[in-house]
Amino acid sequence: MLRAVRHIRRLIGIARTLARHDALFPLAMLEAPSPVIVLVKLFAGRVQPQPGKRPGQRLAAALHELGPSFIKLGQALSVRADLVGDEMANDLGELRDKLPAFPGAAARSTIAAELGKSMDALFDSFEDNPVAAASIAQVHFAVTAGDEEPGETVAVKVLRPGIEAAFQRDLDLFFWLARLAERAEPKLRRLRPVDVVATLQESVSVEMDLRLEAAAASELAEHFAEDESFHVPAVDWTRTAKRVLTLERVSGIPIGDKDALIEAGHDPKVVGASVIETFLKQALRDGFFHADMHQGNLFIGEDGKLIAVDFGIMGRLDQQTRLFLAEMLMAFLTGDYKRAAEVHFEAGYVPADKSVDAFAQACRSIGEPILDRPVSEISIGRLLAQLFQVTETFAMQTQPQLLLLQKTMVTAEGVARGLDPEINFWSVARPTIEAWMKDNLGPEARLRDAAGEASGLVRRLPGLVARAESAARAIVEDGVKLSPESTRLLENDRSRSVRGWQVAFGLAISLLIVVLLFSD
Numbered sequence: 001m002l003r004a005v006r007h008i009r010r011l012i013g014i015a016r017t018l019a020r021h022d023a024l025f026p027l028a029m030l031e032a033p034s035p036v037i038v039l040v041k042l043f044a045g046r047v048q049p050q051p052g053k054r055p056g057q058r059l060a061a062a063l064h065e066l067g068p069s070f071i072k073l074g075q076a077l078s079v080r081a082d083l084v085g086d087e088m089a090n091d092l093g094e095l096r097d098k099l100p101a102f103p104g105a106a107a108r109s110t111i112a113a114e115l116g117k118s119m120d121a122l123f124d125s126f127e128d129n130p131v132a133a134a135s136i137a138q139v140h141f142a143v144t145a146g147d148e149e150p151g152e153t154v155a156v157k158v159l160r161p162g163i164e165a166a167f168q169r170d171l172d173l174f175f176w177l178a179r180l181a182e183r184a185e186p187k188l189r190r191l192r193p194v195d196v197v198a199t200l201q202e203s204v205s206v207e208m209d210l211r212l213e214a215a216a217a218s219e220l221a222e223h224f225a226e227d228e229s230f231h232v233p234a235v236d237w238t239r240t241a242k243r244v245l246t247l248e249r250v251s252g253i254p255i256g257d258k259d260a261l262i263e264a265g266h267d268p269k270v271v272g273a274s275v276i277e278t279f280l281k282q283a284l285r286d287g288f289f290h291a292d293m294h295q296g297n298l299f300i301g302e303d304g305k306l307i308a309v310d311f312g313i314m315g316r317l318d319q320q321t322r323l324f325l326a327e328m329l330m331a332f333l334t335g336d337y338k339r340a341a342e343v344h345f346e347a348g349y350v351p352a353d354k355s356v357d358a359f360a361q362a363c364r365s366i367g368e369p370i371l372d373r374p375v376s377e378i379s380i381g382r383l384l385a386q387l388f389q390v391t392e393t394f395a396m397q398t399q400p401q402l403l404l405l406q407k408t409m410v411t412a413e414g415v416a417r418g419l420d421p422e423i424n425f426w427s428v429a430r431p432t433i434e435a436w437m438k439d440n441l442g443p444e445a446r447l448r449d450a451a452g453e454a455s456g457l458v459r460r461l462p463g464l465v466a467r468a469e470s471a472a473r474a475i476v477e478d479g480v481k482l483s484p485e486s487t488r489l490l491e492n493d494r495s496r497s498v499r500g501w502q503v504a505f506g507l508a509i510s511l512l513i514v515v516l517l518f519s520d
Contacts, residue, residue: 007176010169014066021062022050056084056091063095068135068163069170069204071095076200078407093410096296099135104128107140107158114241122239124151131155132296136163136207136312141249144239154236155309157210157245164208171201203404207312210245216311217247223286230278231305252299252307258419266300272419273428274306279412280432283315283405284322291315291404293412315404319440320347325405326437333426333433337363344396354394362390 018024024047050058063074077084078092108119108126119126123142130138137159144151178193206212214235221232231250239246253260255275258268275298282289290297292313299307317325324347331340341360344350350359416423 003172003176007173010173017066018059018062019047021058021065022047022053023055023058023062025055026059054087054091056088059088060092060095063092067166067170068099069167069174071135072200072204073174075407076196078410093414096294099133101130101133101138102160104130104140106161107138107156110158110161111156111244114244115239121145126156136160137210142246144236144246152236153249154239154246155233155249156239157213157247159208159210159243167204167208171197171204174200199404203313206314209242211240211242213311214240214245214247216314219288220282220290220308220311220314223282223288227281229274229306230281231301231307232311233307233309247309250299250301250307250309252301254295255298255300255306255415256295256418261300261419264300264302266304268419269423270304271300271306272416272423275412275416275419276423276425276428277432278306279408280429280436283317283408284326284432284436287317287319287322289315289317289405289408291408293408293415295415295418298415313404315408317405321402322436323440324349326433327441329429330433330437332363332367333430335367337361337367340367350394350396359394362393366390 015024018026050061053061060074063070074092074095078089078095084092104126105128107128107130111122112119115122122145124145126142127140130140132139137157140156140158142154142156144154146152174197175194178197181193182189206216214237217232218235221234224230224232233248233250236246236248253264253266255261255271261268261271275293279289279293290308290311290313292310293308297308297310299309301307324343327343328340331337331343338356338360340363341350341356344359345352345354345356413425416425416428
């Protein structure tokens with residue numbers, strides 16, 4: 001009861017903020033009952049008109065004022081054009097979590113407490129004015145303390161004081177509202193609001209522990225150790241803790257400064273293509289990708305390398321999801337809409353009782369108008385937006401594991417198009433997708449997978465045999481007492497069990513032969 005009262009009080013404050021920005025319209029979009037809308041407007045007070053501002057701009061301003069959790073919520077909504085529409089999704093996509101900085105003295109106090117050393121022992125110099133201040137943390141430049149050699153220039157990220165408690169309060173509210181929505185409006189269950197909030201919570205929990213961000217940066221750097229096109233700043237582990245992260249300070253031209261890139265001799269077309277190629281390498285090749293690839297987090301070094309910073313939001317894709325993604329994109333690329341539909345059914349994203357042919361027709365309605373347009377108008381963002389819009393017809397559930405991927409795809413494309421308005425996402429992506437599919441879906445890949453499974457079976461055989469011998473001894477020594485009903489069922493199933501063991505044994509022998517034939 002007290003929890004509900006606390007949430008209701010918080011909702012009243014939220015409603016008033018939305019009213020100040022003339023942004024109460026999401027209630028109508030969610031088809032909230034009329035009495036609820038009337039009650040909210042009553043508590044919200046007078047709506048203040050915002051002439052000249054689009055609805056998405058008004059909502060973004062309200063979410064920004066409400067703080068870190070709501071900024072993250074707005075960023076999540078920016079990839080759900082099926083919920084908010086294309087225009088609003090674009091407006092929310094511009095939402096950046098820049099907030100006023102907290103005092104440098106507070107940052108110094110946090111660093112000393114977390115690392116257990118004085119600032120003088122850690123740094124020769126530390127700039128109190130941050131170079132970047134976001135909703136969760138801010139970044140200061142510093143020079144590490146050195147005994148004899150000069151210290152290294154670093155970037156020190158420090159969590160905001162009290163940010164963990166503030167986020168937890170709002171996440172509790174989001175879960176409460178999501179559960180209410182699922183109970184009150186069954187058709188919203190397809191959108192899986194509770195799972196969406198859970199995904200947001202998981203992402204935020206990682207951002208709140210800067211040791212995990214350090215590990216993410218280290219892992220991403222490892223994946224690109226042999227790739228000269230992409231650079232990740234090195235981690236200073238001795239100056240990193242839960243609320244403090246210290247990275248190599250990198251220098252480069254902000255990727256959004258096109259004029260400066262040209263002046264420095266970089267070709268914007270090449271840089272734009274590099275953004276898309278790097279993203280696809282991360283998503284398809286590694287299954288681990290930087291999920292916040294906006295212009296503020298990307299730079300170009302003197303050598304032309306793409307440099308990334310801020311690894312608080314990362315995404316992971318398992319092998320099956322990557323296979324789905326590659327096949328789906330390739331099917332749209334080649335105009336094979338039947339295959340595009342089949343991939344969705346095979347992945348279990350569309351219920352089996354729906355028509356594959358009808359879904360293929362819907363895919364055609366999405367792909368044909370896009371692929372026939374000039375290259376400057378071919379957009380992965382538009383394809384995803386239209387795909388979302390047909391999902392309700394086929395009861396396709398929201399896939400939380402794909403939300404970060406969808407957001408990053410749209411963001412990467414936007415960055416690339418800012419550098420080269422004529423860039424064709426499909427033309428740049430196709431070689432990478434085709435190469436990955438050949439390596440992972442071709443005959444050699446299937447044989448390799450079969451051999452791997454067989455090898456795994458062979459490694460497990462000694463343990464299986466040992467357990468079987470142990471069970472056999474127990475039966476011989478102690479006997480097995482079965483009820484009459486169990487005996488009857490075993491008699492009925494004995495012939496089927498024998499055939500099942502024959503099939504299983506034959507499969508195991510076949511896989512073993514494959515291993516022996518193809519092992520060196």
